[in-house]
Amino acid sequence: MLVLYLAQAVNSGLALGAVYGLMALGFCLIYNSSRLINFAQGELLLLGGLVLFSLSQTLQLGPVSALLATGVFGFLLGHLLYSTTLGVMLLAQPLRQLMLTVAASLIWQGAAVLIWGKNPLKLEQFVTMPALRMGPVFLGPNTVTSLVLAVASVAVLSAFLGLTRTGRAIRAVSMNALAARLQGVNPVRAQALSFALSGILSALAAMAIGPQTMLRYDMGFGLGLKGFVAATLGGYTSLGKVFCGGLLLGVIEACLTLAFSADLKETLTYSLLVALLVLAPTPQSRQQKV
């Protein structure tokens, strides 16, 4: 019986963990390139999902066109967030920049309420994968889809950051912005691109979570915060570790739900974050960046 419960926890934990992993990657990209903690990360997911929902209502979207639309709108939303937050306050104190992302989060949430209302909206599953059984572990279609989407995103992002000139420029800025600038890299462009990439990742996360939990105007902040927890768990150092941090968080949360009430589960998750922040070395002190 316990094995069955655990298998169920792994199934739901991986489905949610894939989403946390994508959010964590977005968080890391922005943090490493600009040292900014983006409070509006969850709203990128929300708006990305809602735009996709509206598109699916008017157009007949297949898997490829849905992925393409997600990428394009995610990129545009990420860029829009950059131009309205960090882009207008490049020289401001970090705290003021951080608070502007809080205000942006309110504005985007308000816009979502005005345009799409407060009722939850169900996003259809654009990419459908078959269920998978591995011994006692059963992965449902939603879980497999989320995992495939997330792993493919990590692979493409790794290739982009490692193999292309622009990707290497982003990595250079994340390691040392001044040195990168001396080598002819434009740090502002790299930061803007990190926001845009983060937008794409968040929109993909919306595509994964929309069919599972539906899209609600107030879902962004909680998911953004979980992304931050996952990024901290992963250590901000490499894409793979950060993504695994997301998966791990999802599974830990699912197991905690089995043992405790929902309120205590949240308490333990956030306690874990505080403990990690206190015990782990600060990300600023690390040499290797994403």
Next chain:
Amino acid sequence: MRREVRSLAAFLAAVALVGAFLPNVHLLALNQHLFLALNVLALNFCLGLGGQASMASGAFCGLGAYGSVILHTMWPQGTLVIVPGVAACAFFAAAWISKPLEKLGEGFLAMATLCLCLIFVNLVLAFAPVTGGSNGMMVSVSPALPLLGELKGDRANFAALLFLLGLGGYIFAAMRDSRLGRALLACKDDSLAASSCGIDRLGVRAVSFGIGGAFSALAGMVLANSTGFISPGQFDLGLSLKTLLFLVIGGPGRLVRPLLAVVLLEALISWFHSLGEATMLVHGLILATALLAGYWRETGGFAWLPRLVAPAAKRV
């Protein structure tokens, strides 16, 4: 210090004057603004003096409110012990928490303290038999002081908030000019240099964090007495975020400007409450505009304004 205290006295006198003529319905709204202003002042001890961005205001405020209500229900005559006792508990809790968190940078400290706020709310929800859970608690006993009697009604809470703002403001100004304040400012400017000069960074920052926590707890006690009902929703991360946002807009380290920012911007935001579903969007826009205006003012971004205004003024 004298100049700042005089400005604070003028601000409080103006608020008292407005409050004296306001009908009770509007006084309740003003009390809500002053409650937030007291939280902003409490956070100013941590951020303005110690340079630590905390988002745990909601947690300490809730600690004060729940502590006061539960203890007053058990011992209605114990105000003189309960109020300072709960404030002292909040002080020690905040000081104790601040030590391990001290090494975190601005953003990470903000996130860690935000988690403390969420932990508090979830604990209140989990221990429903004591706290009432999501249903909240009715405040059945008001605090009572010798000579003054029961602190009941909007006028009494208004007076209590003004007194606490005055007391907190005076302590803030006095502390900044003291040895402790200078040590805190040194930690804020360059924590490594401050440590090498022999300043006990953990100790001094724990004191500022503790004082901030204690004033937030006092604000929570007055809020509970003022609204007559407490629930976890009143102390969630919205309160912490708003508190930090207003302090950043007003300018951390300044005494009167953040308080003024709270009262004016909150009044403006309340004015837009009738917009229905557009309210959140307008809130965000107001706060973003205030943040951007502050940034442009600091960086000379408004330099074009005189050029724009001068020809028009000449024509007039």
